[in-house]
């Protein structure tokens with residue numbers, strides 16, 4: 001069974017290394033995952049006053065998250081935390097109260113940085129946010145990518161065998177996790193409360 005996965009890139013940069021990483025992940029994903037980007041670039045800053053009648057970009061964003069079987073977050077680390085653009089998107093998706101689009105969505109978190117710890121602190125922060133939003137998370141493998149320009153082609157080609165194998169393994173573990181979560185949380189399953 002094919003699962004439709006929405007992926008969010010936490011960087012707005014044209015030259016984003018995390019966008020390059022996203023291309024690699026799309027290439028290496030198993031056939032039963034269909035990966036579609038959910039753009040966050042045009043979202044306004046979250047404002048509670050606009051929750052009930054938001055601009056089109058917000059509606060489209062929430063619809064896309066709602067329609068996805070799972071969400072993959074591919075993000076840089078900014079000042080040891082979540083980039084504002086990504087947190088802003090998550091805040092929109094979480095509201096209005098009672099319409100949290102991330103609830104029960106199987107999520108994966110991965111990120112690239114030129115630094116040695118490869119977004120580990122951002123990922124830890126993001127896990128707290130997703131836990132609060134009741135989004136099940138792939139716990140292992142963790143994926144902290146130290147980005148080396150010589151390893152990644154702009155089109156997502158991975159030129160280093162162990163890195164390519166690791167990323168393919170990550171995506172196949174994420175696919176298995178999505179399958180497991182959906183098998184117990186699909187709509188109509190006994191115990192479903194909303």
Ligand SMILES: Cc1cc2nc3c(=O)[nH]c(=O)nc-3n(C[C@H](O)[C@H](O)[C@H](O)COP(=O)(O)O)c2cc1C
Pocket residue numbers: 011012013015016017018019075076077078079080081112113114115118119
């Ligand atoms: C505001 C800002 C804060 C940053 N903070 C961190 C950080 O905490 N940890 C880190 O590894 N890199 C940090 N960096 C460097 C980023 O990892 C690097 O710019 C990376 O290319 C960003 O990802 P992107 O190319 O996908 O936008 C920071 C960069 C910026 C612009």
